[in-house]
Amino acid sequence: MPILLYDRLTALEPIGPYAVLSRLPGWTLTFVAAEPGPVQTDNGRLTLLAERSLDELPSPDIVLVPGGPGEVAARAGGPALEWLRTAHETTTWTTSVCTGSLILAAAGLLEGKRATSHWLAMDTLRGLGATPVSERVVFDGKIVTAAGVSAGIDMALSLAAKIAGDELARAIQLGIEYDPQPPFDAGSPRTAPPAIVELLQSRSRFSGSREEALGHR
DSSP, X not given: OEEEOOTTBOTXXXXXXXXXXXXXXXXXXXXXXXXXXXXXXXXXXXXXXXXEEGGGOSSOSEEEEOOSTTHHHHTTSSHHHHHHHHHHTTOSEEEEETTHHHHHHHTTOOTTOEEOOOGGGHHHHHHTTOEEOOXXXXXXXXXXXXXXXXXXXXXXXXXXXXXXXXXXXHHHHHHTTOOOXXXXXXXXXXXXXXXXXXXXXXXXXXXXXXXXXXXXX
């Protein structure tokens, strides 16, 4: 089960799902990149190691694509897009977290598909041919997309249930004690104070408005 790495990805997006899916019996997760070696995360302070190259895993059963600022370069062209197009022909599940869905879309895999992404990236997702849906996890056929960053854990648990059943997925959830109780009700543009929403918009590389983010169903 390869997890795609590239420079300037957001660390939780591969690591959160890894914490879930690595607990599935009989499955081996592998970090892959265009070339094996170290990959820097978005803040430049954490390094992940790509164990194998894309060419070494041409026909995976499951693929996971994380997001992060580096997705702009990843979806601009290169070996990752071609690998995804080929891999998708044989996958049982093709998945993404946050703006990883933009990479899937750039590879042509989300044309006409219901999908989600980070709330700030919804207009970009639509522009790449997908039908944006403001849900935490979206299944459309064998494609599974998760909303922003932390939603990758929810996606992984949902996928674990599809693969191994609800009981094991619940056991994994309890094992990692995934019981979110955030101190603030600010995890969505629907609930966050308008000033906080505007602050993130002003710092974002995406241009979608709060109303546009709320309007994608």
